[in-house]
Amino acid sequence: MPSAVLHPMFDRQILRVVIGSRAYGLDGTDSDTDRRGVFLPTADQHWSLDGVPEVLKEDPIEWMAWELQKFLRLALKANPTVLECLFTPLVEQATPLGRELLELRTVFLSKRxxxxxxxxxxxxxxxxxxxxxxxxxxxxxxxxxxxxxxxxxxxxxxxxxxxxxxxxxxxxxxxxxxxxxxxxxxxxxxxxxxxxxxxxxxNSPLPATPDVEEVDAFLIHARRLAAKSKDLP
Incomplete structure (x- = not known):
């Protein structure tokens, strides 16, 4: 892991994965390790005047993370980079809630x-x-x-x-x-x-659009967990 000082919200990641050439099977000896994640702020952080960033970036070390709601919205739009985070075989960290998100991943797939x-x-x-x-x-x-x-x-x-x-x-x-x-x-x-x-x-068996209601229920579930405890769910 890099020694750089990361934004404190990186500590709230429920999911951290590796995408890019290492996940694609196209990596070489000089390939970077592109880490992507999803973070869930505490209720206090979410409700505060300061609010929370939608995206965290640490460019020199190729780290990036999305706030959960932003991530879900992008996934519903069939954003390929975001979907890669849900389907990559290289999962470095997944909390119980992160594993729930991974189990939900096929819901985002549609003809979009x-x-x-x-x-x-x-x-x-x-x-x-x-x-x-x-x-x-x-x-x-x-x-x-x-x-x-x-x-x-x-x-x-x-x-x-x-x-x-x-x-x-x-x-x-x-x-x-x-x-x-x-x-x-x-x-x-x-x-x-x-x-x-x-x-x-x-010939696709996929629906025309993803199941927004199921994804919305997951987000509400996550927000309730964050309001219930400051521990990372």
């Missing part, structure tokens, strides 16, 4: 994933093409990240959870990240994997 995974990838590839036209260098790691989102979104829409590890796509994505493919070849992959995402949407 097509827009968030596919839409983001399309926007980013458009930027990559503009950079090429302007004769600017391409961030191949970012290109691989966009492809990974298309593959993950397709698997999720097919009802396979939200797979974080890239599995059989590892070698292809590593090749893209190392710049071993031309932009035309990468764009062909994008088109192929985008079609797979569209097909997965048409």
């Amino acid at each position: 994933l097509h827009a968030t995974c596919g839409g983001y990838a399309e926007q980013q590839f458009a930027k990559l093409r503009r950079r090429t036209e302007a004769r600017k260098p391409i961030n191949w790691k970012h290109a691989a990240h966009c492809l990974r989102l298309l593959a993950t979104g397709a698997k999720a829409l097919a009802g396979d959870g939200f797979p974080v590890h890239v599995g059989p796509h590892r070698d292809v994505l590593l090749g893209v990240r190392r710049g071993e493919k031309s932009l035309e070849e990468v764009d062909e992959l994008r088109a192929e994997w985008s079609s797979g995402l569209d097909l997965a949407l048409r």
Whole structure:
């Protein structure tokens, strides 16, 4: 663990996980360890005039955490980064309430994933093409990240959870990240994997929208626990 002094609210984390290349199976010897978490303030902190931050960041050491309500809202919108926190196999800390949150994770999966995974990838590839036209260098790691989102979104829409590890796509994505493919070849992959995402949407067993009522009940449950005791639930 880093020796840096963290914001005291990091001590209120109910869940802390590792995402990024180490969770994707794309890490190397020089890869950072990207830690993400969810924190629940005490009732006094939540009710005070000062309030609590929605997001905590410690950039030099790649740590970040969301306040529970903010995290849940993002998850309901099918934010891919937030969903990765719920499905990553690398869980470093989970309190009893954190484990309840993990058990709730499939509730957040819906057909909205097509827009968030596919839409983001399309926007980013458009930027990559503009950079090429302007004769600017391409961030191949970012290109691989966009492809990974298309593959993950397709698997999720097919009802396979939200797979974080890239599995059989590892070698292809590593090749893209190392710049071993031309932009035309990468764009062909994008088109192929985008079609797979569209097909997965048409056949998806997921609901059109997530179960907001169940998530709201969980948040109220968490707030009641925080009001009942200052101990981390």
